[in-house]
Amino acid sequence: xNNLNKTLHAARFAAEKHTGHFRKGSxxxxxxxxxxxxxxxxxxxxxxxDEDILxxxxxxxxxEDCGVTGDEINEKFGETVASYVLEVTDDKSLPKHQRxxxxxxxxxxxxxxxxxxxxxxxxxxxxxxxxxPAEDWDKQRRVEYVQWAVNVxxxxxxxxxxxxxxxxxxxxxxxxxxxxxx
Ligand code: ZN
Numbered sequence: 001x002n003n004l005n006k007t008l009h010a011a012r013f014a015a016e017k018h019t020g021h022f023r024k025g026s027x028x029x030x031x032x033x034x035x036x037x038x039x040x041x042x043x044x045x046x047x048x049x050d051e052d053i054l055x056x057x058x059x060x061x062x063x064e065d066c067g068v069t070g071d072e073i074n075e076k077f078g079e080t081v082a083s084y085v086l087e088v089t090d091d092k093s094l095p096k097h098q099r100x101x102x103x104x105x106x107x108x109x110x111x112x113x114x115x116x117x118x119x120x121x122x123x124x125x126x127x128x129x130x131x132x133p134a135e136d137w138d139k140q141r142r143v144e145y146v147q148w149a150v151n152v153x154x155x156x157x158x159x160x161x162x163x164x165x166x167x168x169x170x171x172x173x174x175x176x177x178x179x180x181x182x
Contacts, residue, residue: 003051010055010077011036017066025132034124035060041120046160052077053113056084060117063089080113087114088121100148107155115159122149123167130174139181146174 014035021031039057042048055077062068063085074082087110090099103118110118126149129142137145153167 003049006051006077007039007054007058010058010081011039013076014058014062017062017068021065023128023132024134025128026135027132029132031061031065034128037124038117038120041123041163041166042116045166046116046120046163048116048160050113052080053084053116056081056088056113057117057120059085060088060121064092084111084113084117087111088117104148104151104155107152110156112159115156116163119153119156119160119163119167122153123163123170125149126167126170126174130177139178142174143178146171146178 015032018031018035023029023031023034035058038060039054042057043054048054059068059073059077059081063070063073070082070086073085090103092099094102107115107118126146129137129145133142150171153164157164
């Protein structure tokens with residue numbers, strides 16, 4: 001398979017697996033918009049053209065949210081893609097607060113590819129918390145989410161300057177918006 005074919009195959013596979021899923025936010029966007037945004041940020045802001053990283057970006061939530069296994073990704077997309085996806089997959093058998101703490105602790109130890117994916121993921125999620133917040137998320141919960149994302153990203157810094165810069169801009173915008181709410 002050439003590079004683009006692999007990435008498109010990953011997009012198709014992720015779209016099929018996320019069928020019927022929606023983002024938590026008030027816009028009720030189809031879930032697949034999120035992995036597409038993550039891959040697009042990596043390619044067009046981060047200027048990364050590694051097909052394994054872009055494919056893994058498209059697939060990054062399929063193990064955590066769709067019951068896909070690492071073995072299935074390995075078979076279809078190879079070992080490197082599977083390892084990136086597994087690196088950014090939380091262990092759902094753990095309680096939520098522990099999963100969130102582990103993301104902060106693991107961030108500095110991730111591979112380059114996984115760091116870039118996690119960074120773009122946090123950009124996409126912080127944007128959504130502001131542009132399309134979940135209806136049951138009050139201001140406090142949104143403030144806490146943004147602060148947690150900042151803590152995770154502090155362990156990812158240096159992997160990609162353009163994505164670091166965009167994250168800082170998105171957080172500044174989020175904090176302005178949140179300060180307006182009262
Ligand atoms: Zn995600």
